Amino acid sequence: MSHKPIATLSGFSLLGGIFAYTKFNSVPSLVGSFAIGSMMLLSSMRIRDGMEYGYEGAALSSAALVVPTLRRTIRTRLPIPATVCVLATASTAYYVRALGEFRRHAL
Numbered sequence: 070m071s072h073k074p075i076a077t078l079s080g081f082s083l084l085g086g087i088f089a090y091t092k093f094n095s096v097p098s099l100v101g102s103f104a105i106g107s108m109m110l111l112s113s114m115r116i117r118d119g120m121e122y123g124y125e126g127a128a129l130s131s132a133a134l135v136v137p138t139l140r141r142t143i144r145t146r147l148p149i150p151a152t153v154c155v156l157a158t159a160s161t162a163y164y165v166r167a168l169g170e171f172r173r174h175a176l
Contacts, residue, residue, distance in 0.1 A: 072116035075127040078160050079109035082134055085153045089141075098137075105134050124171055128164035131157050 086102020089095045108130040115123030138154035141147075 072113040072123070072127075074160050074163055075109050075116070075131065076113040078131065078134070078156055079106045079113060081153050081156060082106040082109060085138070085149060088149055098141075101137060105130055108133075124164055124168040128161055128168055131160035131164060135161060 082102045083106040086099045086106070089098035089102070108126060112123050112126030112130055115121070115126060117123075134157040135154060138150045138157060141150040142154050
């Protein structure tokens with residue numbers, strides 16, 4: 070499995086937080102997106118380098134991004150949080166599946 074989806078989603082998370090801050094002056098969105106985006110970027114590097122806990126971090130950080138973007142999508146009905154929510158959901162499914170395959174091969 071690849072590290073590229075989580076690296077891309079990290080960029081989208083950061084851009085989404087910057088957009089929310091500039092449009093709505095939302096400091097929590099900016100701080101949250103940088104925290105989750107940083108966790109995603111770290112997971113991407115760990116997967117790329119073959120280190121432990123890369124897939125777990127990718128699945129966890131993707132799942133952590135689903136909740137706030139889903140809430141914002143329902144509240145604002147804007148396309149950017151909706152797109153990030155769909156991408157985070159797909160990323161969560163992708164890395165949960167990758168984690169299952171990784172653990173199957175480790176046994």
